[in-house]
Amino acid sequence: MNNDFLIADLTDEEKNRISSHIYIDLFTECWNWTGALSGRGYGRIKFRRRMEMTHRVLFAWKHGPIPRGIRSDIPILDHICNNRRCCNPDHLRLVLQKENILKGNNRAAINARKTSCPKGHPLVQGSKQRYCPICRREDARKHNIKHPPTKEQRRRAVERVREWRKTHSRHVGQP
Numbered sequence: 001m002n003n004d005f006l007i008a009d010l011t012d013e014e015k016n017r018i019s020s021h022i023y024i025d026l027f028t029e030c031w032n033w034t035g036a037l038s039g040r041g042y043g044r045i046k047f048r049r050r051m052e053m054t055h056r057v058l059f060a061w062k063h064g065p066i067p068r069g070i071r072s073d074i075p076i077l078d079h080i081c082n083n084r085r086c087c088n089p090d091h092l093r094l095v096l097q098k099e100n101i102l103k104g105n106n107r108a109a110i111n112a113r114k115t116s117c118p119k120g121h122p123l124v125q126g127s128k129q130r131y132c133p134i135c136r137r138e139d140a141r142k143h144n145i146k147h148p149p150t151k152e153q154r155r156r157a158v159e160r161v162r163e164w165r166k167t168h169s170r171h172v173g174q175p
Ligand SMILES: [Zn+2]
Pocket: 029, 030, 031, 081, 083, 086, 087, 088, 091, 133
């Protein structure tokens, strides 16, 4: 029996409901969940009669199935940005164990280093270039203290969510 967590499509109602609880941080590109959080700080949502983690829903939808179960040979979903509230599917990856990816000299480790920032964090593909979401969050933390987001930046964030909704409905809409 295939036990993977798989979402073939989201309905318009689901897309609207999910995107209305996302606040995109323009600096880090994290999609911060503004709805309910689990005790460990992950976004939670009632989805198809079950409680699910928001980041798992969006990853399964955009990038494909997530294996279920806890065993050393079953990959788990890892937040590249270390921000548990974030549900940007591009800030997530399936890994066996975080440590195994960046340490050692096997091919996966060498490839991982090629795509990491000077501090060794994995990079993700942004809208323009690859970047390190962990270092960006650090920068943002310092930056935000002195410069809280302007009205204009907030407006653009709202617009990006709207655009995201449009783009994704095109992707998953009827052919
Ligand atoms: Zn993120």
